[in-house]
Amino acid sequence: MTIAQPLPSYLVQRYHGWKATAYQENKTWYRRLASEGQRPRAMVISCCDSRVHVTSIFGADQGEFFIHRNIANLVPPYEPDGDHHGTSAAVEYAVTVLKVAHLIVLGHSQCGGVQGCIDMCKGKAPELEAKESFVGRWMDILRPKFDSVADIEDATQQARSFEHQAVLASLDNLMTFPFVADAVADGSLTLHGLWTDIGEGGLEYYDPDAGRFIAV
Amino acid sequence: MTIAQPLPSYLVQRYHGWKATAYQENKTWYRRLASEGQRPRAMVISCCDSRVHVTSIFGADQGEFFIHRNIANLVPPYEPDGDHHGTSAAVEYAVTVLKVAHLIVLGHSQCGGVQGCIDMCKGKAPELEAKESFVGRWMDILRPKFDSVADIEDATQQARSFEHQAVLASLDNLMTFPFVADAVADGSLTLHGLWTDIGEGGLEYYDPDAGRFIAV
């Protein structure tokens, strides 16, 4: 039998608060979205981290953003081997079915996944090296980029640079998907790399000409 | 070279609106979250669908919810084969590192992924059967549950029931992860199955005693 508990009452209260306010305010729009289907303009790939303000930053929850969240906002390379690939499935659906106009990778400061990868690369996290470590095997996606930040001595600077690299790794891997590359080539899709500072509320975007992240 | 464009200006405007209001209002809290780390009370697994009100329903974006979003809010079974498993990595991180108290699977109405699985099971979506279809291979996770809804004639009812089954399949698969089963066994973690009606703003939870979903 499926194991489950009722919703904790602190969440029941919040739900009713939402129902009486935001839902009430947007009822007509939500009903139209339900009956007519979604038509999101952008897909956002961000981290699961509870501190990432992905929806509030852009005013989401209104049908405009198709949102995939995983550890460290990573996209694995194209690998059509018949296995379950959740991130690849989300990207495929957004680009080929929903035909979003923008694909945004949103990284962030103080990322635990990125820090774990640094620890692993420095030989300080043997538990993440185990074959059974899902987090370790997931962060393997970012591992090849460590060389580019290995020499940075300041730990905060190194983490920040590696968080930037995580965004770039995802953007680069996105281009290995034929349907992404095709949509970018024919001009129907643009890619965007962002990084947000959780504490300061800052937002930076990657500028390929400058070769670095620049404040919005 | 990494391919990327600057952030579209309509999103720059929204970011600045957030910065001047929600960020300003919560600045002190966000800074504490940045310096002291996240301590989310719950993990939510929901769909990427742009119409799912996951953050607004519970007032998220404030450090309380570790959120993983994928197509059809699915959790694959435990499979420690050394490959990249994004969903499994997110669950592992939430349960073993963050030690969340609640693990919530949130399904929803009008789910395109679930509908695609129905079409596939009825032999009406050959393109999803292809080995290269990431969406098809991802929805394979739900496929074994189709028998339980195959006889429902009304298409809307069948979709709704299968959306419910997607939540139950995820809950069942979660229990195949040793660290989840252990945390549930020692009482440090509870599992919750929810389903929300996008248009009506309704919320239902799975009640194992009743064997069905009940309105909150």
Place this chain on the structure above:
Amino acid sequence: MTIAQPLPSYLVQRYHGWKATAYQENKTWYRRLASEGQRPRAMVISCCDSRVHVTSIFGADQGEFFIHRNIANLVPPYEPDGDHHGTSAAVEYAVTVLKVAHLIVLGHSQCGGVQGCIDMCKGKAPELEAKESFVGRWMDILRPKFDSVADIEDATQQARSFEHQAVLASLDNLMTFPFVADAVADGSLTLHGLWTDIGEGGLEYYDPDAGRFIAV
């Protein structure tokens, strides 16, 4: 023969500037809007005044706002007499065809139309009294509300109050349209009264409980 001149070159330059930037940035979205049709969430009725920031305030020009602009943002009462009624046609199309969720009347400071109506009511604008004066006859819509501000001595205060009244007159007249009243009654449409201060960039909304305009 139709009389017309080519576009002045200063506007040709601006067009090319837009084409190379904002259009380029939003090309995919604009193409989808063209092929799939508009689905605006709100209608805005504002003034023709060149200083009203209606589109930039809300980030319009992206398919979200159906915008009608006329002198003093007025809506005449329901009058299905078979004549040409541009404002009534726009409201009818927005509510019955596009089924917008919100109908927003946006008034503003320093409104020339409202000032003309004050002058007319004070007997200081005989030219506006002429049957041939389109502006005078249009401002007749607001005239019955003058009693409520006639006693205000300070000219600036009086103008501001009458600008507020123009918004309320439009909201009241909107409710005389059967299809507006029906949509409001069944909860599928909400009405909103706003007023913006051009110089200060302020924005106020009408609060029926308070019986006055309140800063956003």
Place this chain on the structure above:
Amino acid sequence: MTIAQPLPSYLVQRYHGWKATAYQENKTWYRRLASEGQRPRAMVISCCDSRVHVTSIFGADQGEFFIHRNIANLVPPYEPDGDHHGTSAAVEYAVTVLKVAHLIVLGHSQCGGVQGCIDMCKGKAPELEAKESFVGRWMDILRPKFDSVADIEDATQQARSFEHQAVLASLDNLMTFPFVADAVADGSLTLHGLWTDIGEGGLEYYDPDAGRFIAV
């Protein structure tokens, strides 16, 4: 009592974004516009359609364009009968009070109003024939021009040609206003007919010598 709701919160966020950026950037200019009054160089008559890029195309919202927007950018003929004529009032104010130098009629592709008129002319829209249909009675302004496009077999071509005719009908009707004809005659006002392709971002102007619309 006047019926109204507060501004939906997604628009409050956008307003604050504008206030913190575009307003801040242009504050001094906006204050001058408020204290010294508007002095627009041109009037634009365009459609209410949410997809028409009227302000962004020319960089409006800065005091330069007096903008009237109605269904299908139509101008009715001169009819000083004492009734409420919103479009005529806007034209009168722009030409006689503001003394704009240019009067621009901007048509566009995929125009729902024009399509409705085609349906009506082909006997396929009985609901638009009703006396109570404001949209139908408004589109009567364009109806006499249908003969010129009736023989075009391709539906897209026919719609495009009729959209062009809507611009010409408005230009012709503008010349029936004595104050417009006078200003054109003494060289203080020029008329311009434009048509924009929503998806492609194209812009065409009417050339009377060529007798057709030509790309800018």
